[in-house]
Amino acid sequence: MTKVNYIEASGKVYSVEAEAGISAMExxxxxxxxxxxxxCGGAAACATCHVYVDDEWIGKTGPAQDGLEKSMLEFAEDVRETSRLACQISLTPALDGLVLKLPEKQH
Incomplete structure (x- = not known):
């Protein structure tokens, strides 16, 4: 199992355990x-799973991928260097403890 910590803009933390192989959105x-x-169910077609990867984790998740992911992020609000679509982050044991920050709003 992989632990993922989602942090709301208010600072509230949601820690979940998930099976490796599913996306951070799932x-x-x-x-x-x-x-x-x-x-969109994880098809990278809506940007309603926009997250900010914590600076300490961006090296492990990598930046947003050219093509569909970067194109969809153009529709998200307040995009940053560490912005990703959670549906494009596949959870692995190496990401145990991953920290994803949530934007104030999603479309």
């Missing part, structure tokens, strides 16, 4: 983490 939706909608 883990959030399955555990009712508010602020991660995943309206």
């Amino acid at each position: 883990a959030a939706v399955k555990n009712a983490v508010p602020g991660i909608d995943g309206d």
